[in-house]
Amino acid sequence: xxxxxxxxxxxxxxxxxxxxxxxxxxxxxxxxxxxxxxxxxxxxxxxxxxxxxxxxxxxxxxxxxxxxxxxxxxxxxxxxxxxxxxxxxxxxxxxxxxxxxxxxxxxxxxxxxxxxxxxxxxxxxxxxxxxxxxxxxxxxxxxxxxxxxxxxxxxxxxxxxxxxxxxxxxxxxxxxxxxxxxxxxxxxxxxxxxxxxxxxxxxxxxxxxxxxxxxxxxxxxxxxxxxxxxxxxxxxxxxxxxxxxxxxxxxxxxxxxxxxxxxxxxxxxxxxxxxxxxxxxxxxxxxxxxxxxxxxxxxxxxxxxxxxxxxxxxxxxxxxxxxxxxxxxxxxxxxxxxxxxxxxxxxxxxxxxxxxxxxxxxxxxxxxxxxxxxxxxxxxxxxx
Numbered sequence: 001x002x003x004x005x006x007x008x009x010x011x012x013x014x015x016x017x018x019x020x021x022x023x024x025x026x027x028x029x030x031x032x033x034x035x036x037x038x039x040x041x042x043x044x045x046x047x048x049x050x051x052x053x054x055x056x057x058x059x060x061x062x063x064x065x066x067x068x069x070x071x072x073x074x075x076x077x078x079x080x081x082x083x084x085x086x087x088x089x090x091x092x093x094x095x096x097x098x099x100x101x102x103x104x105x106x107x108x109x110x111x112x113x114x115x116x117x118x119x120x121x122x123x124x125x126x127x128x129x130x131x132x133x134x135x136x137x138x139x140x141x142x143x144x145x146x147x148x149x150x151x152x153x154x155x156x157x158x159x160x161x162x163x164x165x166x167x168x169x170x171x172x173x174x175x176x177x178x179x180x181x182x183x184x185x186x187x188x189x190x191x192x193x194x195x196x197x198x199x200x201x202x203x204x205x206x207x208x209x210x211x212x213x214x215x216x217x218x219x220x221x222x223x224x225x226x227x228x229x230x231x232x233x234x235x236x237x238x239x240x241x242x243x244x245x246x247x248x249x250x251x252x253x254x255x256x257x258x259x260x261x262x263x264x265x266x267x268x269x270x271x272x273x274x275x276x277x278x279x280x281x282x283x284x285x286x287x288x289x290x291x292x293x294x295x296x297x298x299x300x301x302x303x304x305x306x307x308x309x310x311x312x313x314x315x316x317x318x319x320x321x322x323x324x325x326x327x328x329x330x331x332x333x334x335x336x337x338x339x340x341x342x343x344x345x346x347x348x349x350x351x352x353x354x355x356x357x358x359x360x361x362x363x364x365x366x367x368x369x370x371x372x373x374x375x376x377x378x379x380x381x382x383x384x
Contacts, residue, residue, distance in 0.1 A: 004269040037066035079263035094168035096186040099243040100125040101161035115315040124200040141170030141179035149320040154284040156308035193242040266312040280305040
């Protein structure tokens, strides 16, 4: 794959120090760590490995990656490993893509209370799917799913939403058989929307009453209970958007579809066009336009680009990929049909001679003072 001519790392290396000085006191430790990891990624600062081909004596030096989950360069291998692990769990049934989001005034609360409100977004969405699917008027089955949190829009604006990949069916409530949904129809989006809205607002009010929410700047008055109730009142009656469609047919196609979402970051290096005196120019997609008019370019000042990128750094320890499984004594009970085993690992090959020969490697020196941020911690038990 051809390397992009401009990367987020280049922007951070050229302008990050000045931006940090200008915003001292307003940048979190987590954001500083992300900037440091991206700036060092695949440079001599992290050390590396020297690989030598046993056939042609070709030597290749590769620097270590930062493995930070917000780094645009580190997500390809992480996504591949994650998808390989998930392949054994995939069912040979149709799948559906369901998206839950929130109105912008609620997203403004989430911006100042990321860990609490993002968790509510996950739990309210999961409870909605489980409840409606278990209702005999709709599906009458216990379902499983995978949810992935995204916090951005195409222009790097704050737009939190969760993508759910759900099989088109589940285990019957008595645990005796597989129940399939109607062809190309999973659950009614309006029913999902109304229950999700109610569950979400209930949990948000409970978090406020428990003192788990903090408000600053223009939202500071919401710390008072009556002001908070008035702020939420219009959103009890408004229609919340829930999106659902079948993404693709067949397990392999579902894996390819899922890979677009699991380890995506706020912006990929391939979307960056230029860095100059005007700022950072990048491609974005305007979903309000149709057809070829959707693809547009945008230029932000360098400082605003960095601010928007870092606004999507997740709280420490927050799991943005979560799973829910059909309950039952047998973990395989959810599967109506067995699927193919995991593929065998690929053998390393030498670039010049193209032979699948063993590659001998030795690590180069890595500074002892650096600690790379791990990309994945063990998934926490789902709260639903």
